[in-house]
Amino acid sequence: MKPINIRLLAWYDSHARTLPWRVSPGEGRQGVLPDPYHVWLSEVMLQQTTVATVGPYFEKFIAKWPTVKNLAACDLEDVMKAWAGLGYYSRARNLKACADKVASEHDGKFPQTAAELQKLPGIGPYTSAAIAAIAFGERTTVVDGNIERVSTRHTANSTPLPQVKEHCREFMDRVTPADRPGDFVQAMMDLGATICTPRNPACSLCPINDDCQGHIQQIAEQFPVKAPKKPKPTRVGAAFVAQRPDGAIWLTKRPNKGLLGGMSVVPTTGWTASKNGATGYAAAPIVGDWIPHGHIRHTFTHFHLELEVWSAHVNMLPGDGWWSLQHQIGGEALPTVMKKVISAVADDLFKVPK
DNA sequence: AATTCGGGGAA
DNA sequence: TTCCCAGAATT
Known part of the structure; x- marks a missing residue:
């Protein structure tokens, strides 16, 4: 059987979603990387937020502030107004702080490694790894909610979140290729968003179902295991x-x-x-x-x-x-x-x- | 390790 | 209703 990354990248080449912050599929296959500013902006907006919700906000921000220097030059109040309705408003303040820092300390160019990116406001373990892989081609280990679901199902790992996150990181470190790491992580996320869904996963359509323990044992839907939630007062x-x-x-x-x-x-x-x-x-x-x-x-x-x-x-x-x-x-x-x-x-x- | 941060779409 | 989403910062 071919390695996971080969099967997943082949699937991605024919099934990748076209999203506003991505380059066209044709360019992507030729190795063209997207604008780091677009990748950063989309990743921050996508933190705990769905693609459908982010779309219009991303377009509005890019039209209003075409470059990170433009964003750095504006007033925070204008960013808060543009962010209104998107939620988690500390993201908006950190976004502005990050833009200011990139403009003033990096001449408007984003650092190219996950380690450097994570030093910036609002950029944590996930976002730093995602930007480094997608915009700069670094072979990082990316773990988001989609990847937690795909990897725990693939290995039928019943360790509850958040402890299982470390196992997901090891899984990703094992399967992420040095070639096209950005496309690979996006393939994992697209898979989680469209096929390996929280409920009623479409396992029959999955490009890596042959060696997925969740699918083989018909127990995919029960992963990942989560701690019970507290009731909302x-x-x-x-x-x-x-x-x-x-x-x-x-x-x-x-x-x-x-x-x-x-x-x-x-x-x-x-x-x-x-x-x-x-x-x-x-x-x-x-x-x-x-x-x-x-x-x-x-x-x-x-x-x-x-x-x-x-x-x-x-x-x-x-x-x-x-x-x-x-x-x-x-x-x-x-x-x-x-x-x-x-x-x-x-x-x-x-x-x-x- | 737990808690605090919004909002909307899907089932 | 409940769940969950390309999580980070704080305690």
């Missing part, structure tokens, strides 16, 4: 949409660290396990004729949130913040939960093109 609070007579909405900025760090929000109460202290309009940032708009629900990584939504027409508010005019709101750095809140008051505000 629910937190509650109230949000206040203050509107000026001209329709502008009062926004404030979250601190740069923690949940929704650096993002723009309307004033809210604290988000607590249960209602405590002042609630409803009694907790509003200013006395006024607050009108109830029901509540919105939103789920974060580790808790559910239920927010009462209130609105009122006011002329001024205390504290730090600014009035955002209706035509500006779509361009603000608003996380999705805040778009839900504002939509509950003015449901047509985000239907206008940004």
Whole structure:
């Protein structure tokens, strides 16, 4: 039987997905490597985020900032606005910090080894290895969620995550070729995304099913084994949409660290396990004729949130913040939960093109 | 080693 | 609903 990398690369040459950050399949087969800036940007966006979600954001960023130097030259606030809705907002701040460092310390050229890349903000073990392999052809050992699934199934390894990750690394070190390492890791990831899927894997179509223990024993779907997850608690609070007579909405900025760090929000109460202290309009940032708009629900990584939504027409508010005019709101750095809140008051505000 | 970070698509 | 996604940083 041919080695795994031979079978996988042959499959990749005929089945590779065409994605915005990849070179064309024809170029790829001729050994053309993609732009490191594109690879880096896509890899950071793809951290815990699906290809379908990333696509439009990637296109928007490339159009707005064609090079890493362009990104370094812009304001962080513009990056936060462009990243709004994509989630995990520390990625956006690290993205900017990384661009600044590449521009100022490396003359706008990304380091070419995984070891050097990992010294940059927002680039960890996975992303450094992926960029080095895909953009520079280094024979690194890449392990992501797809590869964890493919490799644990191939070896029928029932060690639970995250301990099994080291075995996955050894598996990859054993099978990754020195020639076309970037295409190989992308082939592994495409395989995991399209055939070796979490549920109902299409084993009959898999190019490496002949020596896959998961397939042979008909137990592929049970890997990887994971520790049971904790239930998500629910937190509650109230949000206040203050509107000026001209329709502008009062926004404030979250601190740069923690949940929704650096993002723009309307004033809210604290988000607590249960209602405590002042609630409803009694907790509003200013006395006024607050009108109830029901509540919105939103789920974060580790808790559910239920927010009462209130609105009122006011002329001024205390504290730090600014009035955002209706035509500006779509361009603000608003996380999705805040778009839900504002939509509950003015449901047509985000239907206008940004 | 555990926890904290968003959001959306699929089943 | 639950799961999981081209994970990193922090504690």
